[in-house]
Amino acid sequence: MTSDTRAKMVAGAADLMSRRGVTATSMREVVRHTGTPRGSIGHHFPRGKQQLIEDALVFAGKQVSGPLEHLVQSRGAIAGLRAFIALWRQTLEKSKFQAGCPVLAVAVEQYVNDATEKDGAPDEAAQRHLLDLADGVFADWQRIMFTALRREGVAPARARRLAALVIASTEGTVAMCRAARSAQPLDDVRQELELVLSSALAKQAEVPRA
Amino acid sequence: MTSDTRAKMVAGAADLMSRRGVTATSMREVVRHTGTPRGSIGHHFPRGKQQLIEDALVFAGKQVSGPLEHLVQSRGAIAGLRAFIALWRQTLEKSKFQAGCPVLAVAVEQYVNDATEKDGAPDEAAQRHLLDLADGVFADWQRIMFTALRREGVAPARARRLAALVIASTEGTVAMCRAARSAQPLDDVRQELELVLSSALAKQAEVPRA
């Protein structure tokens, strides 16, 4: 149903975005990089680059949240944290620290399309929508972590804060690893995050009814 | 000595990079945004945009590390953490969540200059240098935190990990706040980081000699 060409374009765009960023990823390079026909761009993405970015964003989000959710439900919060970090470590090392997180790229950059704005006003609605999608992906990952912590007895407010800490620090660390061309920061952060989570879980175990 | 025009260009470039990212920040817009003469670009930055980015990067780094180092030395690690986060909160809110961290932008993107590469080979030395500079800024901020923790009795390895956690999670949170157009993640993360640091400091106070 969904075209194979289209899927390859979306995946390729996500990969390129994670390496070069949103603005530096051109549609021409996406088709070059994926071996897909250039003429199909307008067909599969009538709204152009904006649409391709949007699709790549939710694609990347699901690619992480799918395995993460499954693993967290079967093996708990700490295992989820380890898997989350191991996943990014794999992405970094397999690409020799070239690839990062496309969602973070959208959250850091600002995509403005010069071509479709003849009038002076930049289309800030499009940029808002991209940020909304990126925020949605982050919120989704956070929700998975939050639910796991809740299920293991952590109070709601604390679980929300811990989930935010896990997602934010991991994303930041991925960028730092890219800058350092080393996975060491990821190891350091993982170690500390495990301490934090296990201590939060232990504390709730001490006071089963309060 | 150092030209006023030049300084304005560097500061303007750092600001634009933090809002739009590296690639989306054009030299023409830098001079437009700062009211500086376009003809001075080649004069003050003979190596072109690459040089401007480099200068903006170390400028942004010092702008943070300066106040941070001073404050950490006089009031300690926890106060430093609070100031570090408050600083980013101010940047976010004053710009209505448009500005972020230019160093993170460099760490996430990949700047390639199409104009100066007639031959097929992309100048990866230039990109490596930018990553080195970004890594240096992160390392500098980390060193400040590390030194403060050491001075307050935290063991070396632990201090290194905690410093990495603080910098990485703050950077990641800044991006998340930008995506959410809200400072809430910053508050959540700050709260948890304070818990982690103060518990690490308390632990060292319990065992003064070991």
Next chain:
DNA sequence: TCCTGACTATGACGAACGTCATAACTTCAC
């Protein structure tokens, strides 16, 4: 067989990019 729809190929358009060359303007020692 032919038609119809989905998909692909290819070239063109206008705009913006980084860079460079050249000329004009300031400033100040001599």
Next chain:
DNA sequence: GTGAAGTTATGACGTTCGTCATAGTCAGGA
């Protein structure tokens, strides 16, 4: 005043960008 050096002004060059229009290919049902 007169150079000279340090700046600023301005236009041009070649490239790449996103998008669009047009023509081509290729299924599978009538």
